[in-house]
Every structure is written in C-alpha cells, then in structure tokens.
Amino acid sequence: MRAVRYTRTGGPEVLETVELPEPQPGPGEVAVDVTHAGVHFADVMFRRGQFPIDLPAVPGLQVAGTVAALGEGVTGLRVGQPVAAVPLGFGGHAERVVAGALTTVPLEGELAALAPATAAATAVNATTAVGTLRGAARITAGDRVLVTAASGALGTLLGQLARALGAALVVGAASTLERAERAVAAGGFDHGLPYGELARHTPDLTGGAGFDVVIDSVGGDLRGQVAPLLAVLGRHVVIGNAADHDLTLAANQVWYDSFTLAGYNLGGVAARRPDLFRAHLEEGLRLVADGTLRQEVEEIGWSDVARAHALLEERRGSGAYVLRVR
Ligand SMILES: NC(=O)c1ccc[n+]([C@@H]2O[C@H](COP(=O)([O-])OP(=O)(O)OC[C@H]3O[C@@H](n4cnc5c(N)ncnc54)[C@H](OP(=O)(O)O)[C@@H]3O)[C@@H](O)[C@H]2O)c1
Numbered sequence: 001m002r003a004v005r006y007t008r009t010g011g012p013e014v015l016e017t018v019e020l021p022e023p024q025p026g027p028g029e030v031a032v033d034v035t036h037a038g039v040h041f042a043d044v045m046f047r048r049g050q051f052p053i054d055l056p057a058v059p060g061l062q063v064a065g066t067v068a069a070l071g072e073g074v075t076g077l078r079v080g081q082p083v084a085a086v087p088l089g090f091g092g093h094a095e096r097v098v099a100g101a102l103t104t105v106p107l108e109g110e111l112a113a114l115a116p117a118t119a120a121a122t123a124v125n126a127t128t129a130v131g132t133l134r135g136a137a138r139i140t141a142g143d144r145v146l147v148t149a150a151s152g153a154l155g156t157l158l159g160q161l162a163r164a165l166g167a168a169l170v171v172g173a174a175s176t177l178e179r180a181e182r183a184v185a186a187g188g189f190d191h192g193l194p195y196g197e198l199a200r201h202t203p204d205l206t207g208g209a210g211f212d213v214v215i216d217s218v219g220g221d222l223r224g225q226v227a228p229l230l231a232v233l234g235r236h237v238v239i240g241n242a243a244d245h246d247l248t249l250a251a252n253q254v255w256y257d258s259f260t261l262a263g264y265n266l267g268g269v270a271a272r273r274p275d276l277f278r279a280h281l282e283e284g285l286r287l288v289a290d291g292t293l294r295q296e297v298e299e300i301g302w303s304d305v306a307r308a309h310a311l312l313e314e315r316r317g318s319g320a321y322v323l324r325v326r
Helices: 041-047 116-136 153-164 177-185 196-203 220-229 253-256 265-270 274-289 301-312
Strands: 002-006 016-019 028-037 062-070 082-085 096-100 105-107 144-147 169-174 191-195 211-216 230-237 261-264 295-300 320-324
Touching: 002 301, 016 301, 028 116, 028 211, 041 301, 062 096, 062 116, 082 295, 096 144, 105 274, 116 153, 116 211, 116 230, 116 265, 116 274, 116 295, 116 320, 144 153, 144 196, 169 177, 177 191, 191 196, 191 261, 191 320, 196 220, 196 274, 220 230, 265 274, 295 301, 301 320
Parallel strands: 144 169, 144 211, 169 191, 211 230, 230 261, 295 320
Antiparallel strands: 002 016, 028 062, 028 096, 028 320, 062 082, 082 105
16 A cells, blocks of 8 residues: 655655555454545654654554454444544554544544545544643633634634634734734634734733633743733643743642643543543534534645645644545
8 A cells, every 4th residue: 555654753855655565453443445634743743753653654643534444343333434533553644544443433424524635634633622622721601712823723723612612702823923814814713913922912802811721732932921821710721842842830830820730632531531532533523514613624645745744844834734545
C-alpha cells in the first residue's frame, strides 16, 4: 500500500511516499481502507521530534474511509461500512490503517451526511473542542472565554463551540491582526486580537472582571501573558504547547491568585477513559454533521503533504489539510 513515512525526525523534507505492507487488525481493532486523511498539528510535533515516536513512523491521526477487516472480538461494525477513525498510534496517511474499534465511528444515521473529507479534517479537533470546553473548562452559559491560536483548525472550532454552549463573550487571539481577523470570519468569535493587544483590551471587553476561561494551546511566553487575564476563580485550560517551550508555574500561584489550572489531552483521556474519549468523539462529529462546528477543508495530494506540514509549522496555515488517499 502507499503511505507517507519518515525514518528520522526533522523538517518536512523527512517525509517520503513509499510502498509498505498492509497492517493487520489485532484484537479489538479495525482495519480501515482510507479515502481521506487529515493532516494535524500533532503530525508536525511528532515529525519534528517534539515527542518520542518509534521509527520509522507513518503520520496520520484522523481518517475517513470504509471498514476493510475486523479484529478479534469487534462487534457493532461491519466490512464495507463508511467510518471516521482516530488511529491513536498514527498511521493514517496510508491506503490502509488500523484503529481501535472504540475510536472508529460509523458515518451512518445522524452522521450519514458528514462528508468524509470533513470528518477526516475534524475528528481530532472536534473531539478536543468538546473535551476541552465541557470536560476541562466546565464551561457554563454566560462565561467570558479567551481562545489562543484562534485562527488555527482547533481554535476555530473552540470559538464556535464556546458560542454554541452559551458563552457571553468569545475572544480569539492570534499572532497577527490578520490571523485574528481570520478567526472572527470563521464564526464564533465576537472579537479578534493580536496577542500583544490582549492586556490592553481585556479590562474593557470583560467589564474589568477578566476571562472566566482561557484556552491555552500555545504555551511558552504567551502562557505567562494570558494567566493574569483570568477572572477570580477563572479556569486556565492548558491543551498544547505549539511554541515547544513550557512555562514553570509555582503551585502556590494557583492559591494566591484564586484560579483553576486544568488540562485536556486527547491521547491521555483515550488511554485512561476510552468511554469518555468515545463520548467526546461522537459528540464532536455530531456537532460537525449538524453544522454547529464548521471547518474550511483543503484537499491535497500525496506530493503536497510536506507542504502542508511546512504551512502549519510556519504559522501560515489556513483551513484543514486533508490528503485525498484514493
Ligand atoms: N490537547 C489535545 O488533546 C490537543 C488536541 C488537538 C490539538 N491540540 C493542540 O492545539 C494546538 C492547535 O492545533 P490545531 O489543530 O489548531 O493546529 P493549527 O491549525 O496548525 O494551528 C496551530 C496554531 O498554533 C499557533 N502557534 C503558536 N505558536 C506556534 C508555533 N511555534 N508554531 C506553529 N504554530 C504556532 C498558530 O497560531 P498563531 O500564529 O496565531 O499563534 C497556529 O494557528 C496545537 O498546539 C495542538 O497540538 C491539542
């Protein structure tokens, strides 16, 4: 089968298209014939060596396609069925991938209208948006919410979902004014601001109170800049580290400043609470199918995968890139 692979970590140039043997499903697993494979920022982080991964590796954490074979003990799925899947061990940028049955959802019933390209573009981030806002942020109607990296694929969905869940104010922040405006144009955000303008505008926007919820996927210095923007008893939700630079926070600071530090990690939740991951995945895909969550999708070919990685890594990405596999 055809697959994207890297044998060493590094820049987008380490990605190559190769022929590999088809993977076989083990117990509790499903083999999927992939039609569409979403390129995700996690593919970039693992490819550049930010986290350990066994090499050689095939990227790809979110796919759509049809069930090719069922592993031992799998029930409730059938060969030929259209599905979306999140192969948590990666491998999705290939003609066939193996995913856990619990992370494979039929595109039938209320998900029948979901286009495979859209499912492949949003499976991870729609799940994360639900888990982050409902699970970690415990969002309630009337909350004032700040989302960092607002123009990215996840940020767009977070803004839309915060609005749908009744937030009173949803502010999107990005590295440039142009990206902040792009976030607002995607729907969901009341205002878009460059990071450098946040401290100046937060008192006016929040009536002096600060944000009840700050969603922080960037890390680095920005983590320290957004922490003081929280309202008393606000929730600072850490869900990523795009800057590849963490910030050390003294636990006493949580006490002194009366705020909640929370987090959501999709892989961690899936490993320890697969039922909860499944619930977030199903709800996320339902919200995409019914139009509550909307994502601009750009289909690309095999030779464009490295370009898509470069665009995401250089903060020039727009929309969600989906490899058209067959
Ligand atoms: N916790 C989880 O389970 C989970 C799940 C999915 C995604 N995430 C994380 O959420 C973040 C957003 O994911 P996404 O799918 O929206 O990715 P994306 O579309 O590529 O967006 C990434 C955003 O991060 C910002 N960014 C800040 N520093 C960056 C840097 N040094 N390099 C590249 N981008 C940088 C960029 O916006 P600006 O230039 O405007 O800052 C960019 O829009 C990622 O960090 C990802 O790892 C976490």
